[in-house]
Structures are given as C-alpha cells and as structure tokens.
Amino acid sequence: MDKLNLYRELIQKLLTARAKLRSKSDPVESQTIFDTTKDHYQLVHVGWKDSSTRIYGCVLHIDIKDGKIWVQHDGTEDAIADQLVSEGVPKQDIVIAYHAPHVRQYTEFAVG
Template sequence: MDKLAKYRQIIQQVVTSHAQIKPAYGEIERQTIFDLQHDHYQVVNTGWENRRRVYGCLIHLDIRDHKIWIQYDGTEVGVANELVGYGIPKQDIVLAYQPPYMRRLTEFAVG
C-alpha cells in the first residue's frame, strides 16, 4: 500500500472513531464528511442542547503535498498524537491551526 493510501485509511479510521463518541449532553449527532477526491476529512456536530442550536466542526484534516494538515482539532486526546500512534511520522503532520512561525518550535512539520 502506498503512503497516501495508508494515510487516507488511517485518517478515515480516526475520524470515524471520534464520530461514534456521543456527547454527554444534548441531542447532538456527529457526522463524518469525507471528500475523497480532494482529501478533506471532518467530524461535524449537529443538534440541540438546552434549546440552543449546536453546529460546528470537531475535527478537520486535509492531505496536501503528501502531508496531513490538521486544520482544526477539538478533541481532548489530540489527533496528532493519535496519528503518530498509528505510525505516521511527525514530519508528515502539519499543525495548521498553529501560526507558521510557531510550527517551527514543534516536533511536527512546518508545512
């Protein structure tokens, strides 16, 4: 299996596992969004909590230039840590939610 196919498989597994965790409060559904043609992957929360509309992204990952770009990570565990646990090297993970000058200070890719 080539590198990108492996990354796609791992990303889908991680995203799907987070989508299966039901929030403790409210009537909230978690949906996975996979754009396989453009390599965009998301978990989105939709629903209601105490008469308040809940809608927002929990996880957003992209594959760009053979690297995994973490655009948003609203998890406690940290998606980057999970990806590393699956064997993806840190130099292939970009913490896109960090400003470029801060990325240089991490163990992960700059971009």
C-alpha cells in the same frame, strides 16, 4: 498500499471511531464528512442540546496536501496528531496548521 491511501484510510478510521464515542441518547449527532477526491476530512457536531440551543460546529478538520497530513482544526482533548503518530505516521508528515507558520518550527511536527 501507498502512503496517500494509507493516510486516507487512517484518517477516516480515526474520525469514524471518534464519531461513535457520543452516546446514542445524546441529541447532538457526530457526523463525518469525507472528501476523498480533494482530501478534506471533518468531524462535526450537529443537533439541538435542548429546545432552544442549536449545536453546530467543526470538531476536527484534516486535509492531506503534498503528501502530508494537515491538522487544520482540533477541538478535542485528545490531540489527533498524537493518535496519528501512535498509528505510525511520522511526525515530519504531520503539519499542525492551526499554529502560525512562524511558530511551527518550535513544534515536534512538520513546518509545512
């Protein structure tokens, strides 16, 4: 399998697993959004916490650009980048895009 398809499958697997972590009794649903044509992947929470508190928000947003995985947003405690590395993705293929470009050089990951 080529690298691009491997990355697509891996991202979908990890986001799907995270979506399943929510309790069945939790009124807030975790939804995965996969655009495999343009390589955009998201995990969002949507629902009502109670009768007056609407919940909607992107928890994870990942893109694949130029053969690299761009973590656009990670609102989780367990960094998705670390999970990707533990699954065999080289750090030089992961961009922590929510860090400013001039700061990325100080991370262990790719600059862009």
